[in-house]
Amino acid sequence: MRALGHYFANTWSARTWREVSYLLIGLPLGILWFTYAVTMYAVGLALVIVWIGVVVLAFMQWTLRPLGALERRLANGALDAEVEEPGPRGYRLHEPGEPMTLAGAGRWGHALLHDTNGWRILAWIMMRIVLGPLGFALALAAIVVPVSLIAAWLIAVGYAAGVVPGPGADDPTAAAIVDTVVFWTLVGTPVVAFAVPMFSWISHHFSCLHQPLARWALGPCAQEKVARVTARAELAETQVRIDQELHDSIGHMITMNIVQAGAGAHVFDSDPEFARQALRNIEERGRAAMGELDRIIAALRGDDSEPRAPLPGVAQLPELVAAARAAGLSIEAHLGVADAPKPVSRTVYAVTREAITNAAKHAPGAAICVRVDLVADAVGLRVVNGPGTSVPGRGGMGRGLAGIRDRAALLGGVSRTGRTHDGGFEVLALLPLEVSLGADEYASPWDTMREKVGA
Structure with a gap:
């Protein structure tokens, strides 16, 4: 019917x-x-x-x-x-x-x-x-x-x-x-x-x-349609890149300011010198965040004519760890890599920064261990923090962890995140120095990840 x-x-x-x-x-x-x-x-x-x-x-x-x-x-x-x-x-x-x-x-x-x-x-x-x-x-x-x-x-x-x-x-x-x-x-x-x-x-x-x-x-010809699709893809890629950059750099600075402010307020009466230093650090990071935001906005407008500083890499990891310690974080660092190819070097820095930011945000007060080693044909990265108290009202770390996975996969590497046996949280990444990872086993925390890649 x-x-x-x-x-x-x-x-x-x-x-x-x-x-x-x-x-x-x-x-x-x-x-x-x-x-x-x-x-x-x-x-x-x-x-x-x-x-x-x-x-x-x-x-x-x-x-x-x-x-x-x-x-x-x-x-x-x-x-x-x-x-x-x-x-x-x-x-x-x-x-x-x-x-x-x-x-x-x-x-x-x-x-x-x-x-x-x-x-x-x-x-x-x-x-x-x-x-x-x-x-x-x-x-x-x-x-x-x-x-x-x-x-x-x-x-x-x-x-x-x-x-x-x-x-x-x-x-x-x-x-x-x-x-x-x-x-x-x-x-x-x-x-x-x-x-x-x-x-x-x-x-x-x-x-x-x-x-x-x-x-x-x-309607438009085939070339125009391809050009439009390409323009939309480039715009989407630019938006994702800017979103990632805002999340990584400015988000890290804001998180460190929050940690520094909390530490300064806690010892304001007992250690006023530490509190003054914390306020100075907050001011410096705030200015740096504003400068980074201005640069991103200038890039969006297309008037970013000033030369940009090189993106940080493994050579800047000691500075990153020192800044985190100055913010009041307890970090034990073993940095066994002094240089690496630029894409790998930048990714190691970005993943380390994201892992430290997540630890400071979701497990305040917990000890953090950062380890970066050269393992044969790859750079191994491990950031683990002990159990801590989750911050009330905070969401999960899905966005930052997705960025870590994407960065590792883009270089042909692999990453793994999850809880440790004692209730802490661990970030593992293995990034190849050449095209891809081999399947051989080495005595390192990244053995199982190599097996996964080689399978």
Whole structure:
């Protein structure tokens, strides 16, 4: 019953009559656009020898895009074709405020001639003159046939009921013919009913043929679509990078300030010198955070013209540990790597900073052990903190841990995070110095991770 209802509902659907209207105006519009194009090209080619034809041809080519915009609005409004708007021309006859030159006009004409969007619109005009008459006939049939069938059935019912007069008894041959037609019309009522939506369905499927053609001819070309997708991907990548940078650098500074402020407040009366030093550290980190935020905002605006300092790496790990200790954290560090390839070096620093930040945030007061070793063909990193009290109202560390996993995977390495047997938390990462990790086993905390990579 649902399929039957769907079949008949197409007759009075608003979309059906929008499509019928589109097909009805397709013939006059097709004739109009075709006549305009043929006339302009003929006149332009005929007068090209006296240079006026060049102006006519250029004008004709220039007007293709406005015609395409009108056709695109019609297709989207009547057919729901969802045709995207193509990119702008990207060329001008002359820049605003500057005089027009012959060389500039030549470049403009060359770009106009190579505008693929204009040529596809011209192809659409040619298709309009071919599809227009057929679409007009189908749309007309979608209107006339249902009206004729329903009117014939109503006349037959009226004749059988005696409401509609017949040819009369003085013409028995005509009366017999009318009786036969009325009989078969009434007997064939189901056939008449099923025939009513038929042409509306035919016109609907014919109008659907226009949708892919319109998207090809009136929308952006394949190169434009690829460029748009690439631009969106680059924007998403930039947003992720900025989000990660904000989370890593500024988040670390804010966390250290919170730890420093808590420690300073705790010993404010008993050790005022420590409290003053804590306030100075908070001020320095606050200024550094503001500078980092300004730099990120400048990069977003595109006016970051000042040279940037190199990103920190393993050589800056002692400074990171010293700053964390100055903030009041208890850290035991074993830094066995003094240098590494830049991507690995930066990742080691970023992962260590994130692990220390998480420990300070989620286990305040717990001892932290940082170990960075060179293990054959890789750099092994381990940050573990003892059990601590979770901070009320804090969420999990999923975001930071996801960043650690992504950074390690990007270099072909592997990471692992989780609780230790005594209730603490451990961050392990193994980053290859070359392309990938080997499967050999070494006597180190990262043995099981190598097995995972080599499996």
